[in-house]
Amino acid sequence: MAIIAKIGQVLNTPISVGKTVKHSSNPFAPSTFKGNVLTADVFETKAAKPSLKDKLKLSAFVGSIGDAFPTFRKGIESVAAFGNRMKQGFSSAISKINEIGSMEVSIDFATPAKAIKSGFESMVDNYSVQKLRKQDVNSLESMWKELSGLNIAA
Amino acid sequence: MKDNRKVRNIIEALCLHEDPDSIRVLEQMGTNSSDDEIRELTARALVRKNMHDSLAVAITNKGKGINDMSTVVAMSTINELLALDNKEEAIRVLTDTVEMHSDEEVRENARSVKALMALS
Numbered sequence: 001m002a003i004i005a006k007i008g009q010v011l012n013t014p015i016s017v018g019k020t021v022k023h024s025s026n027p028f029a030p031s032t033f034k035g036n037v038l039t040a041d042v043f044e045t046k047a048a049k050p051s052l053k054d055k056l057k058l059s060a061f062v063g064s065i066g067d068a069f070p071t072f073r074k075g076i077e078s079v080a081a082f083g084n085r086m087k088q089g090f091s092s093a094i095s096k097i098n099e100i101g102s103m104e105v106s107i108d109f110a111t112p113a114k115a116i117k118s119g120f121e122s123m124v125d126n127y128s129v130q131k132l133r134k135q136d137v138n139s140l141e142s143m144w145k146e147l148s149g150l151n152i153a154a
Numbered sequence: 155m156k157d158n159r160k161v162r163n164i165i166e167a168l169c170l171h172e173d174p175d176s177i178r179v180l181e182q183m184g185t186n187s188s189d190d191e192i193r194e195l196t197a198r199a200l201v202r203k204n205m206h207d208s209l210a211v212a213i214t215n216k217g218k219g220i221n222d223m224s225t226v227v228a229m230s231t232i233n234e235l236l237a238l239d240n241k242e243e244a245i246r247v248l249t250d251t252v253e254m255h256s257d258e259e260v261r262e263n264a265r266s267v268k269a270l271m272a273l274s
Contacts, residue, residue, distance in 0.1 A: 077250055116269045127159070127160040127163050127164070129163045129167050129170070130165065132163055132166075132167030133167045133170050134170060135167070136173070137168065137171060137173045137175045137176050137179055138162050138169055138175075140167060140171075140176075140179065141179045141182075141183065143160075143164060144161060144164045144179070144183050145183070147160050147161055147164070148158075148161050148183075148187070148189075148192070
């Protein structure tokens with residue numbers, strides 16, 4: 001918190017653009033901040049005068065802000081992209097869950113039941129080819145007549 | 155839709171039956187049916203029996219087998235003839251039909267099928 005307060009103090013100080021102050025007692029007078037020369041008054045406060053060490057730190061920090069922002073922006077953008085991806089993934093997961101939720105889980109007994117029925121019918125079916133082959137032709141003829149009398153042309 | 159499963163099985167059983175009388179039953183019951191499917195199955199069964207009498211029913215009779223009014227029945231019978239492993243008896247019956255049958259249409263059909271069988 002203390003360092004932020006100091007940055008605010010620095011930034012609130014008027015900065016003279018393109019103006020060089022010579023013969024200043026401030027050791028940071030020749031230091032530039034984005035082309036602007038910091039005057040000796042930058043660090044002059046009545047309340048609390050920053051030490052030389054603090055001034056060095058602040059100067060370095062302020063100078064790095066301009067360079068740091070693109071990195072921050074990239075970071076923020078990547079975080080945003082990550083968030084979007086997460087959001088998409090989450091929404092797709094939600095939709096999948098909804099799909100699953102709307103589905104009815106059931107076990108299909110139709111196929112095995114059909115197979116069992118077919119096998120049972122073949123056992124008891126008197127009209128299977130295997131059983132019919134064992135019968136004599138006259139019996140087959142009678143059965144055929146009985147089954148499809150209507151299909152025979154008059 | 156009519157379920158002809160039992161009749162189909164009877165036709166199949168008669169096709170596999172060794173009794174020559176099965177040909178008579180197939181001819182009387184099957185080739186005279188008003189149902190195209192039954193006529194088709196019967197004609198194919200007669201061809202598959204691959205006996206002189208059964209082949210004669212499917213080849214030389216007008217309105218039956220290869221001479222059926224239904225294109226499906228006629229084509230199915232021809233396909234069955236072409237699918238035979240042993241075509242000797244079928245070609246013999248076709249040759250006799252081409253040379254001796256009284257009906258021109260039957261002779262023409264037999265000639266065409268014989269040509270197809272020679273090519274296959």
